Amino acid sequence: xxxxxxxxxxxxxxxxxxxxxxxxxxxxxxxxxxxxxxxxxxxxxxxxxxxxxxxxxxxxxxxxxxxxxxxxxxxxxxxxxxxxxxxxxxxxxxxxxxxxxxxxxxxxxxxxxxxxxxxxxxxxxxxxxxxxxxxxxxxxxxxxxxxxxxxxxxxxxxxxxxxxxxxxxxxxxxxxxxxxxxxxxxxxxxxxxxxxxxxxxxxxxxxxxxxxxxxxxxxxxxxxxxxxxxxxxxxxxxxxxxxxxxxxxxxxxxxxxxxxxxxxxxxxxxxxxxxxxxxxxxxxxxxxxxxxxxxxxxxxxxxxxxxxxxxxxxxxxxxxxxxxxxxxxxxxxxxxxxxxxxxxxxxxxxxxxxxxxxxxxxxxxxxxxxxxxxxxxxxxxxxxxxxxxxxxxxxxxxxxxxxxxxxxxxxxxxxxxxxxxxxxxxxxxxxxxxxxxxxxxxxxxxx
Amino acid sequence: xxxxxxxxxxxxxxxxxxxxxxxxxxxxxxxxxxxxxxxxxxxxxxxxxxxxxxxxxxxxxxxxxxxxxxxxxxxxxxxxxxxxxxxxxxxxxxxxxxxxxxxxxxxxxxxxxxxxxxxxxxxxxxxxxxxxxxxxxxxxxxxxxxxxxxxxxxxxxxxxxxxxxxxxxxxxxxxxxxxxxxxxxxxxxxxxxxxxxxxxxxxxxxxxxxxxxxxxxxxxxxxxxxxxxxxxxxxxxxxxxxxxxxxx
Numbered sequence: 001x002x003x004x005x006x007x008x009x010x011x012x013x014x015x016x017x018x019x020x021x022x023x024x025x026x027x028x029x030x031x032x033x034x035x036x037x038x039x040x041x042x043x044x045x046x047x048x049x050x051x052x053x054x055x056x057x058x059x060x061x062x063x064x065x066x067x068x069x070x071x072x073x074x075x076x077x078x079x080x081x082x083x084x085x086x087x088x089x090x091x092x093x094x095x096x097x098x099x100x101x102x103x104x105x106x107x108x109x110x111x112x113x114x115x116x117x118x119x120x121x122x123x124x125x126x127x128x129x130x131x132x133x134x135x136x137x138x139x140x141x142x143x144x145x146x147x148x149x150x151x152x153x154x155x156x157x158x159x160x161x162x163x164x165x166x167x168x169x170x171x172x173x174x175x176x177x178x179x180x181x182x183x184x185x186x187x188x189x190x191x192x193x194x195x196x197x198x199x200x201x202x203x204x205x206x207x208x209x210x211x212x213x214x215x216x217x218x219x220x221x222x223x224x225x226x227x228x229x230x231x232x233x234x235x236x237x238x239x240x241x242x243x244x245x246x247x248x249x250x251x252x253x254x255x256x257x258x259x260x261x262x263x264x265x266x267x268x269x270x271x272x273x274x275x276x277x278x279x280x281x282x283x284x285x286x287x288x289x290x291x292x293x294x295x296x297x298x299x300x301x302x303x304x305x306x307x308x309x310x311x312x313x314x315x316x317x318x319x320x321x322x323x324x325x326x327x328x329x330x331x332x333x334x335x336x337x338x339x340x341x342x343x344x345x346x347x348x349x350x351x352x353x354x355x356x357x358x359x360x361x362x363x364x365x366x367x368x369x370x371x372x373x374x375x376x377x378x379x380x381x382x383x384x385x386x387x388x389x390x391x392x393x394x395x396x397x398x399x400x401x402x403x404x405x406x407x408x409x410x411x412x413x414x415x416x417x418x419x420x421x422x423x424x425x426x427x428x429x430x431x432x433x434x435x436x437x438x439x440x441x442x443x444x445x446x447x
Numbered sequence: 448x449x450x451x452x453x454x455x456x457x458x459x460x461x462x463x464x465x466x467x468x469x470x471x472x473x474x475x476x477x478x479x480x481x482x483x484x485x486x487x488x489x490x491x492x493x494x495x496x497x498x499x500x501x502x503x504x505x506x507x508x509x510x511x512x513x514x515x516x517x518x519x520x521x522x523x524x525x526x527x528x529x530x531x532x533x534x535x536x537x538x539x540x541x542x543x544x545x546x547x548x549x550x551x552x553x554x555x556x557x558x559x560x561x562x563x564x565x566x567x568x569x570x571x572x573x574x575x576x577x578x579x580x581x582x583x584x585x586x587x588x589x590x591x592x593x594x595x596x597x598x599x600x601x602x603x604x605x606x607x608x609x610x611x612x613x614x615x616x617x618x619x620x621x622x623x624x625x626x627x628x629x630x631x632x633x634x635x636x637x638x639x640x641x642x643x644x645x646x647x648x649x650x651x652x653x654x655x656x657x658x659x660x661x662x663x664x665x666x667x668x669x670x671x672x673x674x675x676x677x678x679x680x681x682x683x684x685x686x687x688x689x690x691x692x693x694x695x
Contacts, residue, residue, distance in 0.1 A: 001554060001555060005547065005555065011546065353541065354555075355503060358527050358531020358556075
């Protein structure tokens with residue numbers, strides 16, 4: 001019965017109640033969005049690398065090395081020689097190594113020079129391996145394997161051609177047009193920077209650079225010309241125009257023997273090496289050994305620990321945002337309490353009637369609490385629906401522009417706790433009008 | 448008759464602030480089953496007395512018994528329950544919650560009296576409706592859609608729905624025209640007879656005294672009103688004006 005009275009009473013004060021619900025909905029939606037993105041950002045941030053015990057790079061700050069080698073952000077500046085890889089592999093605890101070389105782009109997408117070890121050993125999320133959903137890994141030096149997003153956004157299919165641009169950034173004037181690559185594989189989406197990356201063999205990267213810098217130039221250009229004759233329609237035009245050549249996908253997937261995956265030169269510069277160990281316990285001693293190496297200036301980092309450090313830095317902003325969102329929710333709850341308090345003046349009569357009928361003052365107290373909770377619960381429901389709807393609409397945009405991979409499920413433990421927190425804040429804020437109602441009820445006169 | 452008094456007030460003192468006492472009633476008794484007209488102009492402490500009788504206020508001194516229960520010593524919540532179950536109240540105006548239907552207003556009264564006063568007679572509501580010349584379909588209407596006269600009659604219905612032993616009515620006719628007043632009083636007496644409750648009717652309008660077992664002036668029982676701040680307790684005015692019950 002009390003619920004019915006509360007409901008009818010709220011209906012009776014429709015306009016102010018609706019406005020209050022509107023204000024609450026905005027603030028609760030904001031809080032839910034901030035919290036959801038915060039959680040998801042943390043997840044998508046920390047799931048980028050997994051199963052890699054050490055990242056070894058030229059001597060630099062640990063954050064710098066992590067950002068560069070995993071997120072492809074910033075720059076290390078110097079590079080190290082490929083021979084370091086062999087040096088590391090000599091250690092009995094090292095199970096595998098993945099060399100990575102960064103610095104080039106293709107139409108704004110990072111180009112990562114590596115070996116097939118990358119597809120074999122690199123893990124993300126909860127130790128999930130990479131998966132090539134279309135095509136295969138490298139078998140020739142002029143081949144490229146695309147991340148899911150890169151393939152989708154560039155509109156590339158298997159056997160499409162691409163050329164590298166020197167330097168990071170989407171606009172580059174220096175193009176390595178003399179050594180084009182051919183898409184031979186496309187990876188499954190991972191929700192990590194891998195999706196936005198064009199992977200090419202180290203040999204190919206060296207060749208692309210070498211064409212310009214070294215004496216090998218003539219032989220490579222000759223090869224390319226030969227290749228052009230083989231695939232006449234592939235090289236004269238823009239990149240998006242080869243979709244119709246379906247027959248190529250099956251007939252020409254074989255590696256071009258003119259570009260073998262030759263031995264990589266020991267002096268070839270690389271950016272970092274991902275290291276996997278047979279015995280994870282050895283990680284600290286190996287790290288120390290590398291960091292203290294007098295001959296080659298190297299840095300070794302434990303990605304998990306540096307990721308945490310990095311997140312600590314970001315979490316300041318994250319907490320700030322969350323704090324602001326909470327303040328907005330609290331202020332809306334105070335607005336709700338103000339609305340209820342203002343209504344008390346016109347409700348003295350109503351309270352007098354309830355008292356006369358034998359309602360204890362505590363009932364009046366609960367009536368006001370029920371009304372407030374009803375308003376807030378309505379706002380919470382609307383917020384959940386609108387935030388889910390909004391995420392649904394923005395999902396793709398967030399993934400492609402910010403690299404944020406969000407799930408639509410808002411019901412996590414911490415969101416539930418936040419919703420409970422909102423209800424608690426409501427009850428506390430409503431104490432003011434509820435106690436006022438209680439006192440009115442106590443001192444109320446029959447008039 | 449050895450019946451318990453419906454209202455029994457003994458040496459009752461009440462003041463909102465110690466400097467200005469409102470009531471000092473040495474003795475006031477309303478016999479069970481009788482109809483009493485209490486004359487009290489506004490400002491005479493009439494509302495305060497009614498709140499004392501319904502247990503919404505308790506005296507600083509003295510004892511108030513309603514239907515044999517000393518309510519001045521009950522806990523606050525016990526007094527609220529007692530009022531919900533045993534006392535029906537009709538006020539001058541603002542008896543009904545505007546935004547609820549007539550039916551919900553009635554249900555609300557039943558709700559607070561649960562579970563003791565669950566309606567065991569489904570016909571009782573119909574009986575009341577008929578006696579008050581109200582149609583069935585008024586139940587679905589919102590209270591603020593009714594005329595003043597209808598509102599007052601619904602207020603009576605609601606006050607009686609839990610079959611209270613005591614019905615307190617405060618200036619119920621002040622908003623009604625002359626013709627409606629007569630009709631209203633007739634209905635009130637008929638219902639009092641039907642439900643066999645004690646009726647305490649408070650008004651300043653002496654033209655309505657006809658038909659009551661007793662007519663009492665508040666000024667006669669309230670010591671403060673009569674002797675203006677006197678502290679003397681002697682010379683108590685007659686608190687009871689005996690009239691033969693059959694003389695109406």
